[in-house]
Amino acid sequence: MxxxxxxxxxxxxxxxxxxxxxxxxxxxxxxxxARPLFSPSRRPAHDPETPVTATPVLTGMTREGTALTALLRLPDQPKVFRAREGQNFSGWKVTALSATSATLERDGQSVTLHLDFRHAPPP
Incomplete structure (x- = not known):
């Protein structure tokens, strides 16, 4: 002993x-x-202000009064970020929002992301 x-x-x-x-x-x-335990890749969580090369995915839109907010994520990350018009997300600037789309710009390149309702559950 x-x-x-x-x-x-x-x-x-x-x-x-x-x-x-x-x-x-x-x-x-x-x-x-720095490596999230329950993330499948165990890669460090992504900072939304740090630019990456991947184009974000639009996962949803919210409306509070007249203000729209885009729900965006990176293709390889499960975490969803909220961004309003004029805010930056992963090196992209949100320039326009509608009920079903978000337009982002980066380095003179503009991309419009649309919500994909094909896999949504029935109402």
């Missing part, structure tokens, strides 16, 4: 001395926490 206690104490001391400095970017705990 005494040997086991001594081993646990030495192991804990070794762990604390081997821990990386978080300031140098090699902290293993920070790396583990």
């Amino acid at each position: 005494m040997a086991l206690l001594l081993t646990a104490t030495v192991g804990a001391a070794g762990l604390s001395s081997a821990r990386a400095d978080p300031a140098d970017g090699n902290d293993p705990v920070a790396k583990i926490l």
Whole structure:
């Protein structure tokens, strides 16, 4: 029993001395926490302000009074983001919204996304 206690104490001391400095970017705990546990890809969550090359997918629209909000996501990410006209999403600027579409612009390129009702459940 005494040997086991001594081993646990030495192991804990070794762990604390081997821990990386978080300031140098090699902290293993920070790396583990950056990867979502329940995401199939285990890739870090995407920041909506960080540009990516993929064209977003329009998953829905909401209306609050006269204000429309687009529900957008990236093709490889399950998380849905909300964006109103004039806001940025993943490097794209939302320039126009209607009840069933959203127009986005990036680097002089314009794309209009439409809601796809083909797979919607019946009312």
